Amino acid sequence: MLADGYSKVAPGKLVAAVTCLEMLAPAPTASAPDPEGLSLALVREPDLDWYRDLYRRIGTDWLWSSRLSLADAALAEILHDPAVEVRAVMAGGRAEGLMELDFRAEGQCELAFFGLTKAMIGRGAGRWLMNHTIENAWSKPISRFWVHTCSLDSPQALDFYVRSGFVPYERMVEVFDDPRLAGILPADAAPQVPILRG
Template identity: 65%
Template sequence: MLPDGYSDVPAGKLAAVVTCLEMREPPDRRADPGQPGITLEHVERADPAWYRDLYRRIGTDWLWASRLVLPEDDLAAILHHPDVEVYAVMKDGHAEGLLELDFREEGICELAFFGLTAVAIGRGTGRWLMNHAIARAWSREGHPPIGRFWVHTCTLDSPQALDFYIRSGFSPVKRQIEVFDDPRLTGALPATVAPGVPLL
């Protein structure tokens, strides 16, 4: 347990407050905003290079880096696991959003990654995508039903993320502190991104 008061974060590291949220039953479905020209495509055995490109375009501003530094074989093992599902939000023939559902733990689904590129933000696509995520998590055909659907977000993510998850039916259940190498100093991300988070 961290003591009350300030705790130093070593130079070269970042610290984030992580909130874990869960739902124990499917919520009432919210209305789908119209999404003309946008589709959701199940990407079976996603190519790691394709995945990393989309992951980078969505998450660079939020300092997403965990999947960029994961060894290729380890990433492929996750993406190709039969209990991990990857979906792409397609617009004009390009992937502009990512939904990753992880069913590897029995009775549980993790909303592992969820996000949109700048091209798809601000048009109700996030709500539309979350509706699909919730429906899929709670009604996966050919498998026992889950009892828990969960996600985590942190203070480095979009300021709208936490409220969006709560409005979607998730309830906060735990708070943690995560300390990790600043990906801009390790070379995983450019030093110029996330200017609101100073380099130390």
Template identity: 75%
Template sequence: MLVDGYTKVPAGKLVAAVTCLEMRTPVKAARDLVPEGVTLERQEKPGLDWYRDLYLRVGGDWLWGSRLVLGDDALAAILEDPRVEVYAVVSGGRAEGILELDFREQDQCELAFFGLTSNVIGQGLGRWLMNRAIERAWSRPISRFWVHTCSLDSPQALDFYIRSGFVPYERMVEVFDDPRLTGVLPEHAAPQIPILRG
């Protein structure tokens, strides 16, 4: 049980305020434009090196590390599960964004990973990609589409999810090892978040 007030966090650890959001019925897609020269391509059993590269390019500045600590077998088991759908936003012949939908929980879909590389941010692709995510999630017989974001993510993320039709329902605190100090991410990742060494 958390108590009010400040709690010291040991050096080498990070703290994130996590907000969980859900969508219980499909929402009408917000207006978007189909970006010229951009496609969304399903990746059937994506290669692990390909996946890790895209995951790092999209999430490195936001300290995404959970998939990078998984061994090959554990990661392949997720990505090759037919209930997990991985899509790449392809621009200029290169994957520049990720959409990962996880249907492994009955009647639900988790928006497991969603993001764009810095190369394509600011081009309206976020709204376009979210509309595709909502369409794809609700194309299956689910009763709940959900996502979580945290205070280490892009400052626009929480508001973007709310504007997309997700409703906040729970808040949590996550404490974890700084992935830049464990070697999971390079030390130059997420320069906006200072490293506190022991």
């Protein structure tokens, strides 16, 4: 456990306050009509380049990088596991959103990744996608559905999860290498988070 007060962080590192949330029974879904022109597609054994492109388009502003740093074999081992489900929000034949459900732990489902590209913001797609996410997760024999979000994510993320029926149960601190300094993300990604080179 961290002691109260300030703790120095090495140059080149980022720090995120992580909130873990869970749902122990299906939450009622809020009314959300199907946004015009959108559909949700199950993507079996997704192509790795396709997945990385979508992941970047959704997550670069929030410094998503964990999947981008994985070698092909390690990423395929996750995405091609039959207990991992990847669904894409499709608009005009292009993927513009991601829902990734991980059922690899017995009786549980982790919402591993959830997000929309900038093109989808403000179209009601977030609530619609979350409704489908809750329904898909609880369609399996689970007793716990969980997710974590952090202080580098969209400022609306935590409140959105709580309004969707998730309950916070734990807080952690994550320290990791700045992906912009490692060349995993461009140097101008997430300008709201300063780069400290040291």
